[in-house]
Amino acid sequence: MSQTVSDFPVGRLHRWDLSGFKLALLTALTAAPLAHADAPLEYFLHSAGPAATPTMHLGWGLTAMCVAVVVIIAVLLAGALMRRRPPTAERVLGKEGGGMAWIYIGVGVSTVALLVSLFYTLVTLEAVAQPSLTPGLTITVTAYDWWWKIDYGDDTEPANHFATANEIHIPVGVPVKISLKSADVIHAFWVPRLAGKTQAIPGQVNAQWIEADAPGVYRGQCTQFCGSQHAHMAFDVIAQPQADFDAWRSAQVRQAALPADGQVKDGQKIFMDRCAGCHAVRGSDAAGAQAPDLTHVGSRQQLAAGTLTNTPTHLLDWIEHAQQIKPDSLMPSFTLNVQDAAALSAYLATLR
Ligand code: HEC
Ligand SMILES: [Cu+2]
Missing domain, CATH: 2.60.40.420 (Cupredoxins -  blue copper proteins)
Structure with a gap:
């Protein structure tokens, strides 16, 4: 017997769609914890x-x-909601039994x-x-x-x-x-x-x-x-x-290496003037104790407790805009001219 297009069971097709969807949802729910194992x-x-x-x-x-x-x-x-009950007139209080x-x-x-x-x-x-x-x-x-x-x-x-x-x-x-x-x-x-x-x-x-x-x-x-x-x-x-x-x-x-070239030396001077009161760099006179030790800051993956990934751009962003990036944090934002920013960045780049 041949089947025409209009004979096709549309209703069943619809149900198939739904069960496929349910299967996908179930797979996603059970697989999600495994997918995230790492x-x-x-x-x-x-x-x-x-x-x-x-x-x-x-x-x-x-x-x-x-x-x-x-x-x-x-x-x-x-089960209780769907259970058949006797007509109201025949209901007797306390005699049904089984409830206890x-x-x-x-x-x-x-x-x-x-x-x-x-x-x-x-x-x-x-x-x-x-x-x-x-x-x-x-x-x-x-x-x-x-x-x-x-x-x-x-x-x-x-x-x-x-x-x-x-x-x-x-x-x-x-x-x-x-x-x-x-x-x-x-x-x-x-x-x-x-x-x-x-x-x-x-x-x-x-x-x-x-x-x-x-x-x-x-x-x-x-x-x-x-x-x-x-x-x-x-x-x-x-x-x-x-x-x-x-x-x-x-x-x-290891302690931080002593700066060798001119720009790095300038950067270290800026650091000593403006940052060393809070931050320490072992191997230098910077010994501040109320902020992160920066001796090897370049080796870290994140800056400011997971707020930024540690890249040279983010590092300078952080120094210039700490109060916008992490408002109320105990590090002030610094205004640096282009030359000072470059020198400070060059110095910080040696701390790795
Ligand atoms: C008044 C103290 C203070 C001064 C001055 C200061 N900082 Fe900070 N700094 C902090 C504090 C506190 C944090 C931690 C902020 C946070 O994550 O909430 C911090 C965080 C940092 C971080 C991120 C370190 C990390 O591992 O996450 C860097 C880099 C940094 N400061 C560089 C500097 C530089 C460069 C200067 C000078 C231009 C400077 N800071 C001046 C207090 C200070
Ligand atoms: Cu906390």
């Missing part, structure tokens, strides 16, 4: 280290339980579900409290309005002590202890893929540990509202193979 963002649905994995499993588990509760209640509610059973079931299931989630939460807290190995490396992180100071080593070992800003390097597969302080107000340190949140409280030293399973850049963010630029208080954790980490560390320990 995203360098605050992507908390895929953990990247043992301090975060138990918490992530707990999160998925509690979410699944909540979804199950909502679905079961929705089904029961739909649902109450016992509801209270019983809720009690079990809450106890299981309490127990699971306690087990998770215990699992992430301490790393399995004693951390070989301690990094002191101090939160400032609105940036992060990162200290490696301390004054007991001046030769190995250096400070950087908004960029934490760690070796892969090694637990690292974070000693957390605040210089002003309460902030919170959070690298979603590596560990839970920890507050940075003035006058107190809190501890957290992080460990990355694989090399990569893991984004962190202040998660306690700390003033107008709270949202621009990000940082990167860069996990590297041990050899790369050691190379990075020995490059950071």
Whole structure:
């Protein structure tokens, strides 16, 4: 039997379209977390280290339980709404029976579900409290309005002590202890893929540990509202193979080179006049302590706590327009003539 165009089941075609759409939506929803497995963002649905994995499993588990509760209640509610009832005249109060059973079931299931989630939460807290190995490396992180100071080593070992800003390097597969302080107000340190949140409280030293399973850049963010630029208080954790980490560390320990040529010398003079009160450059007389250490600023990927990518243009933009780029930040905007801007840029370019 031949089929003409008008016989074609349009209705069914329509339904096919819809199910294709649903399939695409479902695929997108389930694939999204996988596609983002390597995203360098605050992507908390895929953990990247043992301090975060138990918490992530707990999160998925509690979410699944909540979804199950909502679905079961929705089904029961739909069943109750669609159930046939006797005519009004025949309804007798209290005689139907069976109602109490649902109450016992509801209270019983809720009690079990809450106890299981309490127990699971306690087990998770215990699992992430301490790393399995004693951390070989301690990094002191101090939160400032609105940036992060990162200290490696301390004054007991001046030769190995250096400070950087908004960029934490760690070796892969090694637990690292974070000693957390605040210089002003309460902030919170959070690298979603590596560990839970920890507050940075003035006058107190809190501890957290992080460990990355694989090399990569893991984004962190202040998660306690700390003033107008709270949202621009990000940082990167860069996990590297041990050899790369050691190379990075020995490059950071080095002091800045002495300026050789004329323009760089002019730039350094401008820096000493206008910047050194706040910023330090090790190997020079600049020893300001209330702003990021700039000894190796050129080696960093971001400027001003994740606000700008670190390029020579952005660097000069930042110096001339800090108050427009990050209003209220504790760095003033500077007016520089073309010559001074070029000299300062030339000097800063040597700090890498
Ligand atoms: C009054 C103190 C002060 C002075 C003076 C000052 N800065 Fe800053 N600077 C800061 C603070 C505070 C920050 C951190 C701002 C933030 O991210 O919120 C900063 C950030 C920076 C950064 C970004 C560093 C990073 O790793 O993110 C650069 C580069 C910089 N300043 C360069 C300069 C230069 C060059 C001068 C002189 C022309 C200068 N600053 C003068 C306080 C100062
Ligand atoms: Cu903050």
